[in-house]
Amino acid sequence: MKISTIVELLDADVLTGVDHLETDVHSACGSDMMSDVLAYVKDQAVLLTGLVNSQVIRTAEMMDMVCVVFVRAKRPTLEMIDIAQESGIVLLSSEKRMYDACGTLYANGLNGARHE
Amino acid sequence: MSEFLNFHYDVDGDNFVSAGQASVQVKKNLRQLGLPTEVIRRVSIAMYEGEINMVIHANGGTADVDVYEDRIVIRLADKGPGIKDVALAMQEGFSTANENVRSLGFGAGMGLPNMKRYTDDMQIDTVVDVGTTITMTIRLA
Ligand SMILES: Nc1ncnc2c1ncn2[C@@H]1O[C@H](COP(=O)(O)OP(=O)(O)OP(=O)(O)O)[C@@H](O)[C@H]1O
Ligand SMILES: [Mg+2]
Numbered sequence: 001m002k003i004s005t006i007v008e009l010l011d012a013d014v015l016t017g018v019d020h021l022e023t024d025v026h027s028a029c030g031s032d033m034m035s036d037v038l039a040y041v042k043d044q045a046v047l048l049t050g051l052v053n054s055q056v057i058r059t060a061e062m063m064d065m066v067c068v069v070f071v072r073a074k075r076p077t078l079e080m081i082d083i084a085q086e087s088g089i090v091l092l093s094s095e096k097r098m099y100d101a102c103g104t105l106y107a108n109g110l111n112g113a114r115h116e
Numbered sequence: 117m118s119e120f121l122n123f124h125y126d127v128d129g130d131n132f133v134s135a136g137q138a139s140v141q142v143k144k145n146l147r148q149l150g151l152p153t154e155v156i157r158r159v160s161i162a163m164y165e166g167e168i169n170m171v172i173h174a175n176g177g178t179a180d181v182d183v184y185e186d187r188i189v190i191r192l193a194d195k196g197p198g199i200k201d202v203a204l205a206m207q208e209g210f211s212t213a214n215e216n217v218r219s220l221g222f223g224a225g226m227g228l229p230n231m232k233r234y235t236d237d238m239q240i241d242t243v244v245d246v247g248t249t250i251t252m253t254i255r256l257a
Contacts, residue, residue: 035224038161051221055168058136059221061143062160064153079133087140 001025001110003067003090006046009104010094012069016081017090023066027111030071030102034059044113048101052076057083057091066090071098121149121183127167129176129194132220138179139164149183155256158234159188162252165227166192172217173197174248190235190252198244206232 004021007014014021028046031037037047037059047060048069057080060068067090070076075093076084084091094101106112123145125138143160163179170177174196182189199205206228213223232238235252242248 032221033224034221035226038165039224039226039230053220054133055136055221058140058164061140062136062157062164064157083140 007092009108010096010101012092012094015091015093016085020090028105030098050074050098054080054083060089061087069094071096071101123181125179127170127176127179129171132171135168135171136164139167142181158254162231162234163190165231166250168222169227170194172222186256188254193249195247198246198248199242200244202240
């Protein structure tokens with residue numbers, strides 16, 4: 001699925017990374033605990049979260065993720081947008097709640113985790 | 117001992133917002149060296165977990181990354197409270213993090229086991245009330 005499709009499905013605002021919307025992604029995860037993302041995620045390209053602080057972006061960067069979706073209409077700070085921009089990570093904001101956002105993407109073919 | 121590169125960072129213990137900056141920089145440096153993606157990811161995750169630990173548990177410290185021909189060594193040193201029971205701290209789910217740390221998305225007790233999982237060797241030298249030094253090695257194939 002292209003990131004541009006995620007934007008459409010979640011009716012999301014693109015906060016940074018307009019140049020990367022054609023990037024193809026194959027799996028996603030949703031979590032407010034960065035500890036869990038760091039420990040359990042493997043190869044998911046998209047992170048959906050309701051947490052807003054700079055560690056969300058750095059966690060995504062460490063995990064080689066390419067897109068972060070803030071749910072419940074949360075908005076990242078300017079500093080977070082800067083960090084994401086520098087790393088080429090797309091930031092989206094959607095009014096959908098976590099469960100609905102994840103469900104919508106899953107139902108449209110974006111997979112979850114492949115467990116080891 | 118073959119030639120190596122060293123990257124050194126001071127990790128600010130008072131600033132949760134800037135935590136992880138050293139790890140981001142190391143990741144960029146390793147990319148420039150053209151190392152395999154999987155190696156870079158293992159180094160990044162292990163170092164980031166350790167860097168966050170230094171900020172949330174030990175009021176900051178220093179981070180050194182040595183890149184040798186055959187391995188990468190990450191050394192994280194702090195003058196924090198030390199770890200009383202290392203075996204307990206290594207258990208998944210054990211955490212002394214407070215509610216504030218949890219509200220920031222950390223404190224699941226997964227960091228140390230994750231650091232061990234992503235590295236080929238991990239040594240914890242810690243003395244209560246003196247500090248902790250964690251040395252992690254990742255071998256290059
Ligand atoms: N540098 C350190 N100095 C003092 N204590 C530490 C240090 N690193 C870890 N600890 C102790 O070991 C415990 C376990 O660490 P670990 O990284 O596994 O979990 P956490 O940091 O509490 O949560 P998470 O890593 O999942 O966000 C910590 O809660 C803390 O008590
Ligand atoms: Mg930790």
